[in-house]
Amino acid sequence: MSERVTNSVDFYQGNNPQDLIRQYGSPLYVYNERVFREKCKTMKTLCPYSGFRVNYAIKANSNLTLMAIALEEGLKADVSSAGEIVAALAAGYKADDLFFIANNISEDEMKFAIDKNVILSVDSLSQLETYGRINRGGKIAVRFNTGIGGGHHEKVVTGGDDTKFGILTAYVPEVKALLSKYELQLVGINHHIGSQFAQELYIDGVVTLLNIAREFDTLEFVDFGGGFYIPYHKQDGEKAFDLKPVGKSLAEHMQKFSAQYGKELVCMIEPGRFIAAECGVLLGTVHAVKKLGAVNYAGTDMGFSVFARPTLYDSHHDVEVYRDGEITGAEVLVNIVGNQCESGDYIANKRLLPPLKERDVLGVLDTGAYGFSMSSQYNHRQRPAEVLIRVDGSVKLIRRRETYEEMLVNMQGL
Ligand SMILES: *Cc1c(COP(=O)(O)O)cnc(C)c1O
Numbered sequence: 001m002s003e004r005v006t007n008s009v010d011f012y013q014g015n016n017p018q019d020l021i022r023q024y025g026s027p028l029y030v031y032n033e034r035v036f037r038e039k040c041k042t043m044k045t046l047c048p049y050s051g052f053r054v055n056y057a058i059k060a061n062s063n064l065t066l067m068a069i070a071l072e073e074g075l076k077a078d079v080s081s082a083g084e085i086v087a088a089l090a091a092g093y094k095a096d097d098l099f100f101i102a103n104n105i106s107e108d109e110m111k112f113a114i115d116k117n118v119i120l121s122v123d124s125l126s127q128l129e130t131y132g133r134i135n136r137g138g139k140i141a142v143r144f145n146t147g148i149g150g151g152h153h154e155k156v157v158t159g160g161d162d163t164k165f166g167i168l169t170a171y172v173p174e175v176k177a178l179l180s181k182y183e184l185q186l187v188g189i190n191h192h193i194g195s196q197f198a199q200e201l202y203i204d205g206v207v208t209l210l211n212i213a214r215e216f217d218t219l220e221f222v223d224f225g226g227g228f229y230i231p232y233h234k235q236d237g238e239k240a241f242d243l244k245p246v247g248k249s250l251a252e253h254m255q256k257f258s259a260q261y262g263k264e265l266v267c268m269i270e271p272g273r274f275i276a277a278e279c280g281v282l283l284g285t286v287h288a289v290k291k292l293g294a295v296n297y298a299g300t301d302m303g304f305s306v307f308a309r310p311t312l313y314d315s316h317h318d319v320e321v322y323r324d325g326e327i328t329g330a331e332v333l334v335n336i337v338g339n340q341c342e343s344g345d346y347i348a349n350k351r352l353l354p355p356l357k358e359r360d361v362l363g364v365l366d367t368g369a370y371g372f373s374m375s376s377q378y379n380h381r382q383r384p385a386e387v388l389i390r391v392d393g394s395v396k397l398i399r400r401r402e403t404y405e406e407m408l409v410n411m412q413g414l
Contacts (some may be wrong), residue, residue: 002318005234005365006281013393014211016186017283018198019363020387024363025401026307027284029322029372036066036279037369037391043228043271049254051264055099057226057272058084061280063386065398067091070275078270079225082112089116099223099268101143101190102127103165107134108359109403112342114138121190121223125165125174129382132182132272140174141188142163142167146208148193148201166191169208170279172215185218188268192225194275198230203249210257213265221266225252228274232366235318248269273369282307282384283322284347286360287339296334298356302343303338305378307364307371311344319348320363338363340379372399379408 006012011032012020021028043054055078056070062084065413068091077088078096082105089096100120102286107130111365113120121141122128131140145166167175179186188377189212192207206224213222231238250267260263291297309315319336321327331352338345347364356362375383388397 005318006363007322011035011281013389015389015393015395016291017363018393021283021285022389024385024397026139027282027384029347029367029384030281030283030389031066031368031386031398032234032389033069033279036069037073039275040070040075040280042243043269043275044074046121046243046269047250047267048248049251049267051266052251052252053206053266053268055223055270056275058088059373060272061373062087062277064091064255064340065094065388065396066276071097075275079118085113085118086115096315099141101192101270105406110134111405119187121188125167125171125178131253132178132184139187141190142186143190143210144169144212146191146205146212148205148208149317160401169212172212175239184280186216186265188219188221188223189213189216190223190225190268192270193227194228195231196223199246202246203253213257213302214261219265221268222402223268223270224231224275226270228271230277230366232316233318234365245338254271265387273371277366277369280366282364282367282371282389284362284364286356286358286362289356291407298330298334298336299339300336300345300347300362301339302362302364303379303381304342305340306378306383306384307347307367309348309370309373310340310375315386317367318365319351319353320365321353322361322363323357325379327354380404380407382407
């Protein structure tokens, strides 16, 4: 077997995955603080432009401890709902640190953000009109759809006509009309082209958004979105992209733009997955093995209520096997599935692994982003606990597993 990806980065720092499961239960999200901090630093130093600001997209992982660490590392936050505003404030962020990228929100949710002094971006003329009506004279940002989109799956491409996001560039005159009708100050414009896009596309997006920025003279910031690529196929030797050229190009475009605009605008980006994905491994346990015809199955406790990305996007995640005894036998193809009542409930299909046994512990890699945050209570299964391996190697419980009783408290019997 090839060297474990987790060994190559000393992910467990001396902790044994089976012991973690014994102590905290299965399944379990395990995060590594050192890896998380490294990712924050990489982003923080990406772009040599004085007004550069990194907003961590907390929808990727909004555990209070991780959010607080990102804040310590100098990151601000991108929030996508009123609930995320509450969570970010609880983690220690100030209203000024937050940018709310809203999509089809109610008037109440808008009012909530306004009351908390959090700047929000609207992504339709209809929402701009609503905002103007309830907050005449206020500050607002607008999300544009520049027609540039890209990503790892059609469900995460967020630019172009076939997505629901943003105001098309052709509507700049209508945006201006609404701004003046309600005496609004447009303080920022933003876009987000998708997740796991090609690097060149990002810079195309920067150029296009800056061209729109020239149409408005009241701006304080431009925000180019997140979606930075992470290598999900590390077992096949996939390496991370060198992001430095993107950062350098971004700085050059911003400097040139600022000189023409006559003012240094703040330049924001919104990485979510890049910050959080690689600091996380989801541990789960094999409870059943079987063969249906020629297909081997390993049945685990990692259903899509615990980890939804494979079911939702057919995402690939590398899987490692941990066993107290020796791991032996010629590798076979196996489908690793969950315990829920849907045939789409799977973690990994057709993986070459040594024959699996009951009680084997599996590690699903790069699950720190869109793992716990997309988990649910489907089938009345508890969402897992989360633990953090501190920089010194000690383990801290940062979310305990919920109880069955807690899952009932908001309901009323007949
Ligand atoms: C989801 C999202 C992000 C973060 O995307 P990642 O792929 O996790 O970097 C950033 N901005 C917006 C508007 C988003 O919807």
